[in-house]
Amino acid sequence: MSVDASIALLAWYAVDKRRLPWRAEPGEVPDPYRIWLSEIMLQQTTVAAVRPYFEKFVTRWPSVEALAAADYGDVMAAWAGLGYYARARNLLACARKVAEAHGGRFPDTEAALRALPGIGRYTAAAIAAIAFGRRAVVVDANVERVVSRLFAVDEPLPAARERLYALADRITPERNAGDFAQAMMDLGSAVCTPRAPECGRCPLASCCTARAAGTQSLYPRKAPKAPKPRRDGVAYWLEHDGHVRLVRRPAKGLLGGMLALPTDAAPAEARWREAGSVDHVFTHFALTMKLLCAEADSRPHEEDAIWWPIASIGDAGLPTLFARLAARGTEWREAA
């Protein structure tokens, strides 16, 4: 990409950039905490879904030190519904590491950022460029799409990922790497969209290979996806005296660290009745979870049991799958 195209892109960005709550306005100094938090939340998640969570987190924990001091269960509950829960565990681990090992200041190099929990190549590059103005190659799905069209890359994703990274590296300027990265992301989000790119208002149109050939819609090429495997499971709604039994799932694994209904094995001997099922799609498989419901005669004494008031089950911070199952459980008790 020529210097002129890069200048045109930055000029477009200055006028048309998205207003996002984690972004610094002109004249403001970027806040690494807000940029890191937003980048973790935005992994696999849309801007629209992230906005309310971001606002909730920065209101409750306005600095990395405040987040580092937060209770584990509070953070997991605040994250509930945003998905990919390993991010929430790593978020807290990272905040604590920054507070303890770095005096509450995020390191400003990609290498040091990548040494922190939950920060991979993309996130380290985004923080280094956007928060600290360092030259770093920032490639998310939007940038991959723009670059694949600019250079008409015929190799399909995901195999093309390294080539797209190398091409993005080639066009990333030495200066203004943070603005350049955000401009490319915004261009992919607002102009170079997946279905109908608006090439007529694109600042990079003059150097776009796909546009010249009229083949924009062919890129990025993607290898066909294998269908997701299906799995079945059972969850248990056991209630007693207006409370339902919950468990905290093991830290590692699916929905790790989250509050949930018990699964796999019935938590007590009882007259279990079926109350329908819920379908949920995870990254690597699709799950159908059957719900069995029962009322316990007494509350068994168990060390790890959490008996949550059913009237405020919405405040338990259940992940989406279990929130939907809990809604079924509530319907079951109302019908019983």
Ligand code: SF4
């Ligand atoms: S000219 Fe069209 S296809 Fe090429 S980068 Fe711009 S919007 Fe995308």
